[in-house]
Amino acid sequence: MILSRTSQYAVQALIYMATQSSATPVLNKDIAAQLGVPAPYLAKILQGLAKGNLLFSFRGRLGGFCLREEGHKITLMQILLLTEGPAFTESCLLGLKKCSDETACPLHFRWVPVKKKIIDMLQDTTLEKLAKAVESGKYRLADVPGMLFEQAKA
Numbered sequence: 001m002i003l004s005r006t007s008q009y010a011v012q013a014l015i016y017m018a019t020q021s022s023a024t025p026v027l028n029k030d031i032a033a034q035l036g037v038p039a040p041y042l043a044k045i046l047q048g049l050a051k052g053n054l055l056f057s058f059r060g061r062l063g064g065f066c067l068r069e070e071g072h073k074i075t076l077m078q079i080l081l082l083t084e085g086p087a088f089t090e091s092c093l094l095g096l097k098k099c100s101d102e103t104a105c106p107l108h109f110r111w112v113p114v115k116k117k118i119i120d121m122l123q124d125t126t127l128e129k130l131a132k133a134v135e136s137g138k139y140r141l142a143d144v145p146g147m148l149f150e151q152a153k154a
Contacts, residue, residue: 007083009037010045011130012142014054014079018071018131025056025064035142045083052082071128080122089119 003011013031020026028046032039046065050057054074056066067074080088092099092108093115099105133139 003080004084006045007080009035009042010049010079010083011076012037013042013046014049014067014074014127015130015134015141017055017065017067018074018127019135022067022070025058025062025066027064031065037142049079049082054078054082067127071131072126074127075123076125076127076130077119077122079127089115 012035016031016034017026028043029039031046032042035042046055047057049055050065054068056068058064058066092105093111094105094107096105099108101108134141
């Protein structure tokens with residue numbers, strides 16, 4: 001259950017968007033600059049999130065992206081199911097095509113309880129909680145220095 005770069009960027013972008021005013025669309029290039037990620041790659045990710053109904057996408061001079069729901073209604077699990085796919089929670093840790101209680105890999109019975117705890121945590125963690133943690137200054141959102149994030153809010 002290691003997250004792909006796509007999922008990492010998606011989560012970072014959505015947290016960033018959750019810290020912004022919900023009334024104003026955020027430009028892809030601005031998000032990319034704040035997070036220090038490639039803008040073209042992020043644009044594809046954000047379009048996928050819009051198709052998955054997590055974002056509104058607006059074209060034109062005043063365009064950009066906005067969250068469809070308030071941050072407390074969007075969970076990490078929703079995001080990761082869109083970016084990683086539905087098999088995200090079902091795949092075998094060792095990559096076996098069939099891994100179940102009947103046809104278990106050597107790690108299956110040790111991994112199942114750990115995976116359940118991770119899934120519960122992903123379902124209980126909302127975008128709002130993550131955004132508040134970042135806004136508190138205790139946690140950082142990206143490898144970009146925190147001062148840049150603060151300057152963007154000013």
